[in-house]
Amino acid sequence: xxxxxxxxxxxxxxxxxxxxxxxxxxxxxxxxxxxxxxxxxxxxxxxxxxxxxxxxxxxxxxxxxxxxxxxxxxxxxxxxxxxxxxxxxxxxxxx
Numbered sequence: 001x002x003x004x005x006x007x008x009x010x011x012x013x014x015x016x017x018x019x020x021x022x023x024x025x026x027x028x029x030x031x032x033x034x035x036x037x038x039x040x041x042x043x044x045x046x047x048x049x050x051x052x053x054x055x056x057x058x059x060x061x062x063x064x065x066x067x068x069x070x071x072x073x074x075x076x077x078x079x080x081x082x083x084x085x086x087x088x089x090x091x092x093x094x095x
Contacts, residue, residue: 009069
């Protein structure tokens with residue numbers, strides 16, 4: 001049985017360069033950067049929780065903000081990219 005995947009858009013605003021670098025490295029391993037501070041990730045529930053825990057350990061809650069936008073499958077199929085550069089998610093890496 002395959003694990004159910006969730007499409008999550010992660011946006012960040014991390015004030016410190018070192019902390020931001022750590023967050024970016026985590027996100028680059030599991031997602032696709034679509035904008036300077038925005039990643040698209042296809043994650044299982046377990047991976048999503050682990051990602052949140054790892055990022056929480058890196059950021060300063062007084063200065064930094066991370067926002068996770070879960071997108072339902074129906075809404076995911078309606079995303080519009082201009083120009084159209086949608087990437088295919090073929091496998092999920094374990095975080």
